[in-house]
Amino acid sequence: MMDSTSKPTVVSAPGKVLIAGGYLVLDPAYSGIVISTSSRFYTVIKPLTPPTANTIRVRSPQFRDSTWTYSLSFDPLVKVHPDVNNTSKNKFVHLALQHTIALACEAHQDTTKQLLTGGLDIAIVGDNDFYSQRAQLDALNLPITLESLASIPPFSVQGVTLSEVRKTGLGSSAALITSLVSGLLVHLGTISTTALQEDGGSERKLAHNLAQFIHCLAQGKVGSGFDVAAAVFGSHLYTRFDPRVIAPLMGDNSVQPNSLLQIVSAENTSWDYHIRPFQLPPLTRIMLADVNAGSDTPSFIGKVQEWRKAYPERAYAIWTAIDKQNQSLASTLLRISDYHSQNPLKYASIVKFISTLQPIQWTADPSLPDFETQVAAEFHAAHRTMMEIRRCMKEMGELSGAAIEPPEQTKLLDKCCAQAGVIGGGVPGAGGYDAVWVLMCEPEQCRPDQWPRERVEHLWSHYTELKVTPLSAVESMAKGARLENIDEIVGLKNAMQ
Ligand SMILES: Nc1ncnc2c1ncn2[C@@H]1O[C@H](COP(=O)(O)OP(=O)(O)O)[C@@H](O)[C@H]1O
Numbered sequence: 001m002m003d004s005t006s007k008p009t010v011v012s013a014p015g016k017v018l019i020a021g022g023y024l025v026l027d028p029a030y031s032g033i034v035i036s037t038s039s040r041f042y043t044v045i046k047p048l049t050p051p052t053a054n055t056i057r058v059r060s061p062q063f064r065d066s067t068w069t070y071s072l073s074f075d076p077l078v079k080v081h082p083d084v085n086n087t088s089k090n091k092f093v094h095l096a097l098q099h100t101i102a103l104a105c106e107a108h109q110d111t112t113k114q115l116l117t118g119g120l121d122i123a124i125v126g127d128n129d130f131y132s133q134r135a136q137l138d139a140l141n142l143p144i145t146l147e148s149l150a151s152i153p154p155f156s157v158q159g160v161t162l163s164e165v166r167k168t169g170l171g172s173s174a175a176l177i178t179s180l181v182s183g184l185l186v187h188l189g190t191i192s193t194t195a196l197q198e199d200g201g202s203e204r205k206l207a208h209n210l211a212q213f214i215h216c217l218a219q220g221k222v223g224s225g226f227d228v229a230a231a232v233f234g235s236h237l238y239t240r241f242d243p244r245v246i247a248p249l250m251g252d253n254s255v256q257p258n259s260l261l262q263i264v265s266a267e268n269t270s271w272d273y274h275i276r277p278f279q280l281p282p283l284t285r286i287m288l289a290d291v292n293a294g295s296d297t298p299s300f301i302g303k304v305q306e307w308r309k310a311y312p313e314r315a316y317a318i319w320t321a322i323d324k325q326n327q328s329l330a331s332t333l334l335r336i337s338d339y340h341s342q343n344p345l346k347y348a349s350i351v352k353f354i355s356t357l358q359p360i361q362w363t364a365d366p367s368l369p370d371f372e373t374q375v376a377a378e379f380h381a382a383h384r385t386m387m388e389i390r391r392c393m394k395e396m397g398e399l400s401g402a403a404i405e406p407p408e409q410t411k412l413l414d415k416c417c418a419q420a421g422v423i424g425g426g427v428p429g430a431g432g433y434d435a436v437w438v439l440m441c442e443p444e445q446c447r448p449d450q451w452p453r454e455r456v457e458h459l460w461s462h463y464t465e466l467k468v469t470p471l472s473a474v475e476s477m478a479k480g481a482r483l484e485n486i487d488e489i490v491g492l493k494n495a496m497q
């Protein structure tokens with residue numbers, strides 16, 4: 001058994017960007033493209049020192065007033081009680097503890113109780129990207145660049161409470177719930193330490209189903225769940241689950257009868273989500289920006305749903321058109337990756353070539369050999385499809401009264417998409433004012449000032465109409481939630497102090 005000198009259990013989970021399928025993905029008839037980010041949440045679990053029976057202390061050291069202590073009782077069912085001296089509440093953390101420990105007890109009552117007798121010490125931190133760093137860059141008088149972001153210490157202290165912090169839209173709560181739930185499942189032995197090595201094994205699915213349910217309960221609503229799915233499985237093409245699978249668990253009573261395991265089990269065929277493999281093509285890079293104006297996603301969803309109900313035929317036609325483009329984008333990007341597998345050298349040379357040109361010029365050179373022409377044509381197709389998706393989403397926003405791609409964002413995105421080497425971009429997820437994503441070529445080498453990312457970075461840092469701050473994230477190459485070694489995560493040990 002683990003003692004206080006052993007290495008802690010550390011599980012991380014990535015953030016998300018829904019690059020195609022906003023709104024449509026709420027309906028199981030449609031799917032979306034979700035990219036998981038290199039920016040992650042980390043949950044670090046170790047025995048409490050000094051040991052304190054049935055006590056769990058959770059800390060979020062990046063925030064003020066963010067330590068929560070809980071006690072456990074087991075009779076007749078597990079219950080997690082917040083300490084009366086806690087100075088704030090954290091519903092997400094509380095529900096994650098309650099239901100994950102209940103599940104662990106249902107699976108192995110005796111060993112779970114034994115592992116909890118000395119208490120647990122849990123720390124949770126998120127990469128800087130989850131919270132807006134604009135104020136910090138301005139205060140330090142630093143230019144608004146990726147280099148400046150890299151100079152801020154990892155897991156930096158935000159100086160505010162959790163309710164005051166400005167989020168960037170990477171899905172902090174889904175990544176937090178996934179890392180906490182999966183970390184507890186590993187620590188309590190409910191899933192094995194190798195569970196998170198496999199891409200889609202049954203233990204990973206169990207962690208997904210449990211995290212998905214807890215996230216819905218904490219949010220008080222059932223969304224499409226693409227954010228939790230990305231945190232658990234990494235980038236993929238997502239088709240949602242039928243909410244009826246968790247309906248029996250969604251009541252007010254926080255103590256569940258002994259049926260949780262059966263419902264969240266990977267064997268429960270009522271979990272009908274589909275996760276199809278997806279990854280952005282090699283030698284491309286996604287860049288994300290936090291834009292200084294918030295949007296109210298729930299009110300957008302309400303508007304789009306009302307419009308869809310009021311004008312079913314028109315909505316059906318637009319959704320069908322958007323879905324066609326979304327599917328075409330997914331298959332074009334996957335085909336581009338296939339070209340890379342066929343001939344990585346020629347692929348690299350055509351990416352280098354198009355990275356200096358605007359899309360309109362990519363297929364204009366008749367002297368290019370066949371293979372290179374085909375790859376350039378696929379990149380051009382991806383560009384056209386991204387532009388068409390933006391046009392349709394904007395139209396849906398105008399028809400429904402939700403500012404999905406408002407004029408200010410159109411102007412910004414058009415400028416980004418006019419840069420040499422940029423494939424396309426859009427407003428992530430529900431859209432609005434608060435973020436943009438841009439996909440560009442990232443050749444193996446470039447002369448200074450020739451990287452598409454530098455052009456986009458320059459545009460953003462000199463943009464005056466909106467405050468546009470890059471995030472440091474790229475696509476996560478590690479698939480979803482994973483077990484970490486604390487010594488290998490720069491700054492994590494420090495952040496625990
Ligand atoms: N670092 C953290 N530590 C503990 N809880 C966190 C942390 N970051 C986010 N949370 C939890 O997630 C909640 C935010 O959820 P939500 O508003 O849905 O944000 P998001 O859209 O980023 O998922 C917070 O109120 C808090 O309960």
Ligand SMILES: C[C@@](O)(CCOP(=O)(O)OP(=O)(O)O)CC(=O)O
Pocket residue numbers: 018021022023024025026169170171223224225226227297301428429430431
């Ligand atoms: C509208 C949606 O399809 C996508 C919303 O995506 P966002 O990435 O905008 O979401 P938040 O993390 O809640 O800000 C709703 C859903 O799928 O649940």
